[in-house]
Amino acid sequence: MKKIEVVLVDDHQLFIEGVIALMKTEQYFNVISFNKAASALAKLSDYCPDILIADMSMPEMNGLELIQKVKKVHKNLIILVVSANEKMIPYHLIDGYLNKSECAFKLISIIKNIVLENIDYSKPQKPITNREKEIITLITKGHKLEKIASLTNTSSHTVITHKKNIYKKLEINSITELVKKAFYLGLVD
Numbered sequence: 001m002k003k004i005e006v007v008l009v010d011d012h013q014l015f016i017e018g019v020i021a022l023m024k025t026e027q028y029f030n031v032i033s034f035n036k037a038a039s040a041l042a043k044l045s046d047y048c049p050d051i052l053i054a055d056m057s058m059p060e061m062n063g064l065e066l067i068q069k070v071k072k073v074h075k076n077l078i079i080l081v082v083s084a085n086e087k088m089i090p091y092h093l094i095d096g097y098l099n100k101s102e103c104a105f106k107l108i109s110i111i112k113n114i115v116l117e118n119i120d121y122s123k124p125q126k127p128i129t130n131r132e133k134e135i136i137t138l139i140t141k142g143h144k145l146e147k148i149a150s151l152t153n154t155s156s157h158t159v160i161t162h163k164k165n166i167y168k169k170l171e172i173n174s175i176t177e178l179v180k181k182a183f184y185l186g187l188v189d
Contacts, residue, residue: 004115007049008033009040009066010082011058015100019053022104028112037061041069049077050115051095056083067093078114082107096184106184113180126169128187135162137188140179 006029010016016033023029032047034040037054038061044052052070056063067079071093081089084100091097096114098107128136131152138148149156167173170181182188 003030004028004051004111005047005049006031006051006053006111007040007044007047008053009035009037009058009063010053010055011035012055015055018104019107022108026108037063037066041066044070044074051078051080051111053080053082053111056081056085056088062088064088064090080111080114098184110184128166128169132162132166132169133187135159136166136178136182139163139175140182140188 006023008016008019008031010019010033013035016035020031020033023031032043032049034043037058040052040054041061054063054066058066063081063083067081067090070077070079079094080096080098081094082098082100083089086097086099089097096110098110134152135148138151143151145156145159149159152159166178170178170185172178172181
């Protein structure tokens with residue numbers, strides 16, 4: 001299997017070293033890191049990466065500026081933002097987001113999914129309702145249609161309608177995608 005070429009941009013050296021150490025536990029990754037966005041931008045074409053992982057809060061050039069400049073030149077480059085600053089996230093320009101407070105191994109899973117399976121981990125355009133979250137949780141626990149209807153005190157038809165709406169909002173087509181995206185977006189624990 002071809003290695004996934006990763007360019008990592010973050011101004012915290014400890015974070016960079018942690019991600020590199022984590023990725024060395026896997027055989028799938030080749031990581032090039034930069035602690036300044038401008039340096040990464042200048043060298044990006046030299047590496048032909050599969051994915052760019054960037055922080056949002058960086059001095060001199062922040063993650064948003066980096067992403068906007070990268071997208072002008074590398075329109076199809078997959079971009080994953082790993083940041084604690086969710087307010088700055090340009091969801092329309094990226095393929096995924098992971099909060100820095102998440103489990104480190106979640107990063108590995110998300111990179112593989114985005115690059116290898118091309119699953120879109122952006123946030124849904126329309127918000128997920130509390131009832132939809134409840135149904136998502138029951139689906140991810142493996143409950144069948146009739147059981148979900150019973151647990152939510154609704155009809156099977158209502159559950160089917162909610163499921164269709166969930167699929168449409170999350171832009172997915174299968175239960176496998178639902179489980180992956182629901183966990184990524186924090187819709188289930």
